[in-house]
Amino acid sequence: MINVAIIDDNMILQMHLKKLFLTYSNIRSINSFTSVEDALEFFKETNEVDKLPDIILLDINFPGLDGWDFLDEFEEIKKNIEKEISIYMISSSIMDSDIEKSKAIELVKGFINKPISSSNLDDIKNFKNN
Amino acid sequence: MADVIDFFSKLFMAESWPARWYCGIWTGFHGWLYIGSNIAIWAAYFAIPFVLLYFIVKRNDIPFIRVFWLFILFILACGVTHLVDAILFYYPAYRFSALILFICAVISWITVVALIKILPQALSLKSISQLEKIISSRTKNLMLVSADLQRQNGQLLNYAHITSHDLREPISNIISLIELHDMEDDKKEREKYYSMFKSESNNMLSTLNELNEALKIQNSDEVDRQQVSFDEVLEEVLKSISTLIKQSKTTVEADFSALDKIYYPRIYLSSILMNLISNAIKYKHPDRSPHISLRTRAVDGLEILECSDNGSGLDLKKYGNKMFRLHKKFHGNEDARGVGLFITKNQVDAMGGTIEVESEPGSGTKFMVKFNAIKNNI
Structure with a gap:
């Protein structure tokens, strides 16, 4: 069973993901954040391995700190976390520059384009759709 | 004609005159001043062509290159007349001296004519300060154009970003909402998705309108x-x-x-x-x-x-x-x-x-x- 965190200010996407995740058999919990600031606060304060996500779905565009800022800070935060966390970028952007940039970051395991669907979520390992 | 034949046949002979030392009364000082100065002038006139040659070879973009060559010849010829003038003190080959003077005269006049010919063109050459002015004014224009291009490029990138993200986002949302709507059995929930679907469509339209307004600003020459x-x-x-x-x-x-x-x-x-x-x-x-x-x-x-x-x-x-x-x-x-x-x-x-x-x-x-x-x- 795994935990998933969604960091995206788009409420429709959050809704859609939660609906889709109901059909996944191995998801224990979903943590949703609508801003990078909120997400960073959570990761700074949370140590319990059980509460931490196994997978983070991270949007790029936010009005405040953005997805790249999150990745920068997460590099540091990660050092205090004893859990292997995979990050997947999830964005409407189809700019090559965004995709290339995310490929260059080791933390990022994949880039998923919106609109999301159960088929493009299959790219995420550990997800079991039944 | 007989004079001319006589002149060339005895060109290097010095039998008809005494060496200059013995022609008139020369003090040692006077004679050596004369000889020494002539030799010095000849040496200088032989050195100048080499300097010019070096200049021509190094700077292959100089204008009036033929005039430079004429100058080299002209100075060499002048130098030779001074050398011969000094030699006359010992070996009075006055015929040879006259021939050398004649060659020098011809080259000098060719040079004069050539110089007069290029004068208008030379006058129209821009001075370095004039060129600097022209360059700086062109550079300024180019910088203005470049600043404008950079600005436009920045805007294009911005628009690329807008279309790639801000316009795709509401469409993704609309697709998500349709899927959510189709997955849902509850009528009330379906109505909720439907109304969100409408508001997303409106958002999409207003983004397009804003983009359109911004694009109008771009064509702002008018x-x-x-x-x-x-x-x-x-x-x-x-x-x-x-x-x-x-x-x-x-x-x-x-x-x-x-x-x-x-x-x-x-x-x-x-x-x-x-x-x-x-x-x-x-x-x-x-x-x-x-x-x-x-x-x-x-x-x-x-x-x-x-x-x-x-x-x-x-x-x-x-x-x-x-x-x-x-x-x-x-x-x-x-x-x-x-x-x-x-x-x-x-x-x-x-x-x-x-x-x-x-x-x-x-x-x-x-x-x-x-x-x-x-x-x-x-």
């Missing part, structure tokens, strides 16, 4: 610049949003004494003031009524408008690079932050200016519009 008075435009703007000002208890103070008029499109100045003021009211501090202070400055030809407020301010480290982006969020939130400033930045940019911002969270924000920054910088 926008009329005119002398516009800051006071007049401000008065119009304040009148048009008087209700907003009253309700928010906003006070506006203006000092345009340093620069009361500007040569600028009136509609842009009006839109800039409108956006800056309504932005200041929108992001007012929760504990105090908005106070907006506007003033103009003219510094070294730079025309500046400053708009300071006592609003909630912003952490520029977090938000600085996003302030002027089109950034509307597509989740039914009425907050249209960024659209006004996005348009303002496009207008200021299109007219060759820049807009800067200083802000301190909690204490306020200051915008500086430098209307003619690009031109003034170059």
